Amino acid sequence: MLQLVIRAVPVQRGPQGEHVSYLSSLPFGDITRLLADGRLYVPNEPELPDLAQRKTNPTRVKSISRYILDTYQKGSTFFPPICVNVQPSPNYSDGNLLLPYDSVVLRLTDGQHRCFGIRKALEDVQFNQPAHFPILSQIEVGVLLYSGLSIEMERQAFRDQNLLAQRPGTSLSYSFDQRSLEVTIAKSLIERVPSFCNNVEMFENGLGRNNAKLLTFSTLVKATQHMFPGLTSDDGLELRTYWATCFWTATARSLLGDPWEIQSSSKRIKQRQQSLLGSAVIFQALGLLAYDLQLEGISAGNLPQWLFRLGEMDWSRENALWQLHGVTTIGSQGVPILQNTKTSIDAAHRILRDFIGLALMNSNLRERTKPELPEGHLADQIVDDHTEDSTITS
Structure with missing residues (x-):
């Protein structure tokens, strides 16, 4: 047999x-x-x-x-x-x-x-x-x-x-990942961008009430995925990482009062209650904005000229602009509510894109008016380690 x-x-x-x-x-x-x-x-x-x-x-x-x-x-x-x-x-x-x-x-x-x-x-x-x-x-x-x-x-x-099986949390899964190119970039950003250093929650899915970190690692990875969609090759990975570093550094320096700095739990709680600046929605919307700037061919050295206006934005939850465009909704108690959904992210992205001067004429053509930096703007302090005109090409 x-x-x-x-x-x-x-x-x-x-x-x-x-x-x-x-x-x-x-x-x-x-x-x-x-x-x-x-x-x-x-x-x-x-x-x-x-x-x-x-x-x-x-x-x-x-x-x-x-x-x-x-x-x-x-x-x-x-x-x-x-x-x-x-x-x-x-x-x-x-x-x-x-x-x-x-x-x-x-x-x-x-x-x-x-x-x-x-x-x-x-x-x-x-x-x-x-x-x-x-x-x-x-x-x-x-x-x-x-x-x-x-x-x-x-x-x-x-x-x-x-x-009985339990999947690992998203941030923990990304933290242990050694293969994903977007994760590799995000890990480098934590080391290179001053606002992210020691300020990113690497393991938990969310930021608890007593967690003073700025954002979760899963949010940073998702923003990176928006910034570099469909990334399959490590060709030019260092150039992309450098460009992303300049983007986040220029963004942080454009914001008044340094809201992304390391803070105490009480200050971070107050910030989350009053402002959208530390929300997952805004970080992901900024990732989409970065992708727009790449499509425009904006070099790392010219990013400050495009991002400085973010410092003029009213980021408070009470700003009627967010509700008008569908980023926030008013809850039953009359308080603005922000939900981490694709609808909210896309709406915030449109607001940011228009606010800095990028206006879509149609899906394939963009109209651009390059803004001028005010004299003595902090973005002038960003040091370009590569070339001032370095751009990312797909």
Whole structure:
């Protein structure tokens, strides 16, 4: 009888040896073959009587496939184990699970998108880089094998595995990220822009009442994504980082009273209550404004000439301009409310763009009136370490 032999280690899941699982691994190539012949079975269609999975999300499959292709050659593909329910219960002998190949079914209880992503990555490599196909086929994914669970227990396993999982906070996730180009730029900005140094919350998603930081790291990354949308290559990364540094430095220096400086908790609370300057909405709107300036071909050295007018803006929450254009709304108690939504961000972006002198004539053409710096403006103090006319080209 043909047998499927899997090296495995038993794991005690319950008392008195009655509930045993097994830890093992499978090469990517075997995952694809087992999917193809139905041995690795995904009960994810709602009409199935043995339904025990969610429906497949094709977008997630593509994302995982892209992740594999971006990381496998560096050995930095990090997957949690997939989970399967072995039917019927396997025999375990001398470190091996012995499965009758003609009758065994490996019911996937967790990891369908990983498995389908593995299959798609192998298909893409076989088509585009056939020489790499054997390499990718031999990379392994961990497998947790349950032994003969009933359909009710299999569904419980799926529920528990997914409900008990907790995604990391966005700021924490970005803080640990070593791959994203926007994150790389944002981390450099924290070191280079005086207003951001020691003033960015790196781990928490929000700024609690007693948190005196200026903004969260997730907000800075999102602003950077607005500034450099669709960034896929590290070509010119240092030039982009330098331009972004000049943008944020010039913006901070244009603001009266240095509102972005490090402050006590009480002062920061008061600022958040009275002003929009420290809000996620405004930081993201400024990121969009920076993108506009890049499209205009504004060099790092000329940024102060465009941004100095931000110091003339009335940033108070009570400013009727914000409500008039949909940035804020009036709550039930008559107090302006600011919500971190795309609508609010886009509305704030339009206000800032028009306020500094950028007026859109249509979606492809811009009318520009270059403002003049008042004599002795602080922006004159920005030192250009590259060239005064350095610009970013796409």
